[in-house]
Amino acid sequence: MVRTRFAPSPTGQLHVGNVRTALFAYLYAKKHKGQFLLRIEDTDLERSEAVYTTKLIDDLKWLGLTWDEGPDVGGPCGPYAQSERLAIYHEYAQKLIDEGRAYYCYCTPEEVEASKQKMLAEGKPPHYDGRCRHLTRSQREAFEREGRKPAIRFVAYDQAYTLNDVVKGEVVFPQGMVGDFVIIRSNGLPVYNYAVVIDDYLMKITHVLRGDDHLSNTVRQLMIYQALGATPPVFGHMALVLGPDKQKLSKRHGVTSIEEFRRLGYPPEALLNYLSLLGWSSPDGREILSMEELVSLFDLDRLSSSPAVFDYDKLDWISKHYIIQMPLEKLYEMAIPFFVETGWVSEEELHDPAKKTFYMGVLDLIRGYCHRLADLKDHLVYFLREDFPIETEATPFLALDTTPKVLRAFYEALKNESREIDELVFRDMAMSMMKEIGVKGKNFFLPLRIAITGRVSGPEIYFILPLIGKEKALKRVQTLLDTLPQG
């Protein structure tokens, strides 16, 4: 039975890079009809905050990644937050001490640091010198009397390790790479490299997918598995996600947290689809893949071992694709908060059956011009407001000496047109206007579009006119005309 996990630490906003590994772990578990677990690694007191745990769970749910066991849903291997598993870590630490695999260390961080500096200066590997490894009872009592609180150190094995990593291949850790390392801090909290092993072992995790920033540390973990007499899980270390400057993707590159992508209105399935392409490729090269397809196509052997640069343009392309393809009803639900956010329409109106048809119609018209739902606002404005802005791209067309002529003709034609405006009627009107004034193509169409919407791109005018009504349309044309020098 395949069991994978996502084990974030609640020290900040959920990062896309972490979500990518979570996605792969999720896909692998689902593909093999196994379980995916969520575990909170909150043993760093300084940085962990409970609010981030709540936020994290909320963001993961928004993404649609669901877990079979976790802090909120429980499960047979709980608890699922490390801060609640302290007794377990101590129990196993005691076992290791009893077996001579670990010992109390009374050295202060300052003492350890000083010794390290000295060894570095002497050109030796800066490992802990093991001075507390064989303390006598009376030495220990002396330290205790001084008020020192001991940490627990693991006795490192002096041997080489070979890891068969599913993405990196065979990785050899030479003998003597690590010295005795702390597994329980003097404050009683476990250190990552220890807790992760105890948890993965007890939670029966079979496959560990994570960032390759953990690769070097794996040797410590292998030692602990060995001391436990346990078989390590299969490891897969993914290269990190980078920014355009090839540095680890961070806030200074722009949007990186799920929170932000969410606020911008990227459909979650689009974001996951994009993320799946970062370090993985489908066997047939297709790139637009639904969650179901991802689950069935995913496999570890197609994971890439080199770092990937996050391409915001490609994300936008995928996102737009999803926005266009999505069933209108579903998109509407998703878009409501973005409509409300503009302040131009209330949630009640959006749910009002009498008005819903209108708003849904508008959404359907403008969805094709948006990369994310936050972009809807730019097109929504000319349906809901008369004070919409004229975008700068419009300037050259307003400066054309044919523009006033075009607008006047449009005004007249519109005023005199008694029929309901639809595609045919509009084409009819346009045809005769173009003939009459001798202007065609974009020099004809764009001024009309600018007058009605303030923009040089957007839905067909003949779709917009019936929605805003003739009266407003006439007024908009006149308003723009008034700002132009008469030619």
Add this chain to the structure above:
RNA sequence: GCCCCCAUCGUCUAGGGGUUAGGACACAGGGUUUUCAUCCCUGCAGCCGGGGUUCGAGUCCCCGUGGGGGUACCA
């Protein structure tokens, strides 16, 4: 310092000894839409460098170079 990982178009990638090195995003041009978007077609552009191994190396080996990570009582 020591150790580990990585290296194909600008970007994501396919390709694992014999390929005109394939696809996607972006970009450029064309077609459709009398405009923009969508859609379709075309183009641009790549195997980090040097040595091996081999009849033959993006592909295997070694050495550089560059980038990343670790060497924590961070994760």
